[in-house]
Amino acid sequence: MKAVTWHGKRDVRVEQVPDPTITEPTDAIVRVTSSGICGSDLHLYEVLGPFMDAGDILGHEPMGIVEEVGSGVEHIAPGDRVVVPFNISCGHCYMCGHGLQSQCETTQVTEEGKGAALFGYTRLYGSVPGGQAEYVRVPQAHYGPIKVPHGPPDDRFVYLSDVLPTAWQAVEYAAVPAGGSLVVLGLGPIGDMSCRVALHRGTGRVIGVDLVPERLERARSRGVDALDLRDHPDIAATIRDMTDGRGPDSVIDAVGMEAHGSPMAKVMHQATSLLPNSVAATMMEKAGIDRLAALQLAIEIVRRGGTISLSGVYGGMADPLPLMTMFDKQVQLRMGQANVRRWVDDALPLVTGEGDPLGVETFATHHLPLDAAPEAYAMFQRKQDGAVKVLLRP
Numbered sequence: 001m002k003a004v005t006w007h008g009k010r011d012v013r014v015e016q017v018p019d020p021t022i023t024e025p026t027d028a029i030v031r032v033t034s035s036g037i038c039g040s041d042l043h044l045y046e047v048l049g050p051f052m053d054a055g056d057i058l059g060h061e062p063m064g065i066v067e068e069v070g071s072g073v074e075h076i077a078p079g080d081r082v083v084v085p086f087n088i089s090c091g092h093c094y095m096c097g098h099g100l101q102s103q104c105e106t107t108q109v110t111e112e113g114k115g116a117a118l119f120g121y122t123r124l125y126g127s128v129p130g131g132q133a134e135y136v137r138v139p140q141a142h143y144g145p146i147k148v149p150h151g152p153p154d155d156r157f158v159y160l161s162d163v164l165p166t167a168w169q170a171v172e173y174a175a176v177p178a179g180g181s182l183v184v185l186g187l188g189p190i191g192d193m194s195c196r197v198a199l200h201r202g203t204g205r206v207i208g209v210d211l212v213p214e215r216l217e218r219a220r221s222r223g224v225d226a227l228d229l230r231d232h233p234d235i236a237a238t239i240r241d242m243t244d245g246r247g248p249d250s251v252i253d254a255v256g257m258e259a260h261g262s263p264m265a266k267v268m269h270q271a272t273s274l275l276p277n278s279v280a281a282t283m284m285e286k287a288g289i290d291r292l293a294a295l296q297l298a299i300e301i302v303r304r305g306g307t308i309s310l311s312g313v314y315g316g317m318a319d320p321l322p323l324m325t326m327f328d329k330q331v332q333l334r335m336g337q338a339n340v341r342r343w344v345d346d347a348l349p350l351v352t353g354e355g356d357p358l359g360v361e362t363f364a365t366h367h368l369p370l371d372a373a374p375e376a377y378a379m380f381q382r383k384q385d386g387a388v389k390v391l392l393r394p
Helices: 039-046 163-174 189-200 213-221 235-242 263-272 277-287 293-301 323-329 340-352 370-382
Strands: 002-006 012-016 028-037 062-069 081-083 135-138 146-148 181-185 205-210 225-228 250-253 307-310 332-335 366-369 390-393
Touching: 002 370, 012 370, 028 370, 039 370, 062 135, 146 340, 163 189, 163 250, 163 307, 163 332, 163 340, 181 189, 181 293, 189 205, 189 213, 205 213, 205 235, 213 225, 225 235, 235 293, 250 293, 293 307, 293 323, 366 370, 370 390
Parallel strands: 181 205, 181 250, 205 225, 250 307, 307 332, 366 390
Antiparallel strands: 002 012, 028 062, 028 135, 028 390, 062 081, 081 146
16 A cells, blocks of 8 residues: 655655554554644654654544454444544543543553554654555554544544544633633644634634734634734733733643744754764653743743643653743643543534534645645645645545
8 A cells, every 4th residue: 555654854755565454353444535744743754753763654633434343343344434533542441531542551652651652653652553544554443433424525524533632622721711812822733723612612812823824814714813923023912912911811832842933942953853863862852852932932921820721742851941930820731642532522513513613624725645745744844835734635
């Protein structure tokens, strides 16, 4: 089969690889019909190479048609249409029972000290072959795959794999009071969808911050007060002026480790990429420093007693945080990989019911064949051609 494979910094290729097979009773094989490129995939493309191996299959946002199931899989069958959550969880362990599927004790990558295994996301998370391919083996298929109806286009459902539950959790963790104010830093796919979810759930005012014109316009078209970072030299003061002088009730950082405005950390990222993988991996795990401009801004602007919800991916182990300021302001901080299955019951009616309240059918900016993956990654990384969300079609 064809699959998108990693071969180094900014080097992804479409290659022929062996077809996946059932290896456990709880496996399923899914023929992929759509698979998204995630902002997190750009971390592999740019930063996290020390934890990758040449030929690793990328992608963690697939959906498609079930081709085969193991003997232990009963809730789906060949011919069913399913979305595959990006985290792999069993549904019956202590963590899954508490709605923390991203910490599943059955699939935890304990040798790396990490939580649940993820599709297509480094050996830190199990080196599980990803879903930017013609077929994908789905472990724990007795629980994970989300069955969706045939008929509507893939765009209706594919975001249940990651974007929608991640945004839903970001808003949930933000704990915006009824009619309150929310600032979303970064209007890429997760930030954009977080704005949509927040407005749908009744947030009084949503302010988005970015510096890509197309992303700002997308947000404005959905009722977001979108601010171009370049037009506001003191963005914190601007936001305070918009929120009664005290700052927003809540802030979502949807940017993560590759924020603009952190030149020293950028140099560290670039320097790390030049080291041998074994040295670079140790450096990132023990002394890694992220580009923290977005998180620092979130801490600065959130009102006293407010909440910061962190959905952007960070990877550093030595990130300096202004704990004195956070303590003094009584800031609450919540974060973590999305617990996809926890939020499915909340999100599923919005994509299967009447209408399209979150605009999922027009959310993707590009639909491209799998063979175009190298060009798609480059375009998305450079924010060219208005790229916000790219779906690959095998």
